[in-house]
Amino acid sequence: MRHRRSLIPAFVFACASLAPWPAVGAPPVRSSDTQAEAPAGPAVNINTAGVKELMKLDGVGRQVAEKIVTYRDAHGPFKKPEELRKVEGVGKELWERNRTRIVVK
Numbered sequence: 609m610r611h612r613r614s615l616i617p618a619f620v621f622a623c624a625s626l627a628p629w630p631a632v633g634a635p636p637v638r639s640s641d642t643q644a645e646a647p648a649g650p651a652v653n654i655n656t657a658g659v660k661e662l663m664k665l666d667g668v669g670r671q672v673a674e675k676i677v678t679y680r681d682a683h684g685p686f687k688k689p690e691e692l693r694k695v696e697g698v699g700k701e702l703w704e705r706n707r708t709r710i711v712v713k
Contacts, residue, residue, distance in 0.1 A: 654710055667702045
């Protein structure tokens, strides 16, 4: 009887070690990978938007919005949305977060 008692925990342990475990070494899921491509808000026309409207873009504060307006005033209207990246303070991350919302009309 004693011999059986010691075999039961060993049997349970052996069965548990055969069960599938979650992939511990798998890379974490990035939030940017799981976000839908749909815009997080209404489209913003960067050729007509003022500072307040530009600040509605994700990650655009007053300083960056003012730089966008200043750049637009100095260089004329944007021809393509990608030209916004030429503005100081608009980096790759800010562009990627907002590119589906930025329009040029």
